[in-house]
Amino acid sequence: MAHLLRGLNQAYRRSLRIPGGPVSRHVYPARAPASIKSVRVIHDSSTNRAAVAAHVSASPQQESTLKTPIVEGSAIKAYSDTVNDFVGVPNIWLRDNCQCSACVHEVTKQRLLDTFQIPRDISITSAVKDSQGVKVAWSDGHKSYYNDDFLAQAALKNNGVIRQGLEKTTLWYSSISDNPPIVQYDAAMNSNEGLKEWLSKIREYGFCYVDGTPPTPEATEQLLERISFIRVTHYGGFYDFTSDLASKDTAYTNIALDAHTDTTYFSDPAGLQAFHLLSHTAGAGGASLLVDGFRAAADLQAQDPQAYELLSRVNVHAHASGNAGISIQPYRGFPVLLHDERDGRLAQVRWNSSDRAGIELPLEVVGSWYEAAAKWHALVSAPEYEYWCQLTPGRVVVFDNWRVMHGRSAFTGKRRICGGYVNRDDFISKFKVLKWGQEGVLKALAVG
Ligand SMILES: C[N+](C)(C)CCCC[C@H](N)C(=O)O
Numbered sequence: 001m002a003h004l005l006r007g008l009n010q011a012y013r014r015s016l017r018i019p020g021g022p023v024s025r026h027v028y029p030a031r032a033p034a035s036i037k038s039v040r041v042i043h044d045s046s047t048n049r050a051a052v053a054a055h056v057s058a059s060p061q062q063e064s065t066l067k068t069p070i071v072e073g074s075a076i077k078a079y080s081d082t083v084n085d086f087v088g089v090p091n092i093w094l095r096d097n098c099q100c101s102a103c104v105h106e107v108t109k110q111r112l113l114d115t116f117q118i119p120r121d122i123s124i125t126s127a128v129k130d131s132q133g134v135k136v137a138w139s140d141g142h143k144s145y146y147n148d149d150f151l152a153q154a155a156l157k158n159n160g161v162i163r164q165g166l167e168k169t170t171l172w173y174s175s176i177s178d179n180p181p182i183v184q185y186d187a188a189m190n191s192n193e194g195l196k197e198w199l200s201k202i203r204e205y206g207f208c209y210v211d212g213t214p215p216t217p218e219a220t221e222q223l224l225e226r227i228s229f230i231r232v233t234h235y236g237g238f239y240d241f242t243s244d245l246a247s248k249d250t251a252y253t254n255i256a257l258d259a260h261t262d263t264t265y266f267s268d269p270a271g272l273q274a275f276h277l278l279s280h281t282a283g284a285g286g287a288s289l290l291v292d293g294f295r296a297a298a299d300l301q302a303q304d305p306q307a308y309e310l311l312s313r314v315n316v317h318a319h320a321s322g323n324a325g326i327s328i329q330p331y332r333g334f335p336v337l338l339h340d341e342r343d344g345r346l347a348q349v350r351w352n353s354s355d356r357a358g359i360e361l362p363l364e365v366v367g368s369w370y371e372a373a374a375k376w377h378a379l380v381s382a383p384e385y386e387y388w389c390q391l392t393p394g395r396v397v398v399f400d401n402w403r404v405m406h407g408r409s410a411f412t413g414k415r416r417i418c419g420g421y422v423n424r425d426d427f428i429s430k431f432k433v434l435k436w437g438q439e440g441v442l443k444a445l446a447v448g
Pocket residue numbers: 235239241249250251260261262263264352355
């Protein structure tokens with residue numbers, strides 16, 4: 001066995017070009033980011049499991065925890081949570097990120113400054129600290145002002161919080177059925193506060209119902225457009241479908257669909273997906289399935305780190321080839337568990353056995369991927385992970401297609417569902433501007 005593992009290991013590492021030792025992945029960063037406020041154990045009554053949810057309080061470094069920058073002569077220093085000390089802010093970076101109206105277009109927020117006209121030996125001729133920030137005079141004659149909270153984030157690792165629109169994360173099992181996240185249609189439609197609450201719940205739980213939605217395609221489409229425009233694909237834009245194979249995909253049939261994420265065949269899978277069951281007549285079945293992929297990933301990582309690593313490192317290809325003249329594939333393969341290279345967080349689950357194409361491993365070792373994938377499949381198809389729900393007219397489910405898998409039971413009769421996809425970046429954009437305001441988001445651009 002040992003020689004087999006060694007051989008597998010060598011072939012596997014060759015194929016993955018992993019230098020040196022094992023790469024361990026974390027659903028959450030190895031180090032608790034400075035912003036972690038609490039780790040709360042949630043006792044899941046139905047399975048008596050202690051489900052640990054690391055509550056990453058994703059608000060940017062609270063003002064109170066941000067460390068005010070230091071001015072020493074003509075040097076400006078920002079606090080680094082890598083070295084736990086203040087470090088010098090490079091002049092070229094600081095000059096390039098001047099926010100004045102000559103350097104940044106006041107309306108478009110785009111850089112007007114020609115970065116490559118900045119003298120390579122640019123220096124600070126004077127730096128004066130006031131209660132809000134630092135006034136800087138440059139050797140090229142330019143004058144800048146930098147807010148404290150801008151400089152305070154400059155050398156922090158976890159600045160992806162705003163960029164990613166990170167919210168606290170609550171992982172769940174099937175017992176989420178006891179108390180699923182719900183908002184009301186009127187609130188989501190009529191106020192930004194209601195819209196923010198809805199998106200915040202999707203960010204926290206990976207899905208949220210919108211109850212009280214008029215059972216029409218028009219109302220459903222308007223609801224989704226509160227978030228952003230609906231993504232058009234080879235299925236069209238806003239979809240209203242039944243089991244008539246109008247599009248050549250098994251979604252347009254009445255067979256059962258195992259837990260999966262959609263559009264794994266796009267380089268950029270849809271960010272949000274929505275379903276609104278408008279009617280189901282003369283038949284039965286067609287229950288909906290949701291599974292928290294981040295919950296399953298956290299448990300796989302704890303139970304079988306090697307399987308987790310394989311699924312995090314081995315690229316898998318996908319395709320959509322049913323419609324005439326179409327065979328869509330991403331420009332490269334992607335792992336089932338895709339991590340943010342910057343902070344190690346699990347960023348995306350890509351799981352769809354129906355649409356899977358090649359597995360990027362030498363044929364002689366491809367069995368290792370199947371073994372790891374079988375462990376994943378065993379988790380995500382276990383009753384404690386499967387949240388079965390029966391959609392009804394008026395209850396729209398919107399879920400994060402990068403985290404939550406979905407499926408359905410087989411059905412008979414005429415079943416009509418409508419909904420749509422929203423791009424990931426458009427979803428996050430809407431959420432973070434609602435949460436931190438345009439200014440708060442703009443201030444974080446230069447720091448990661
Ligand atoms: C458009 N609508 C949602 C009705 C169907 C899309 C088909 C999804 C495809 N099986 C996939 O897994 O990506």
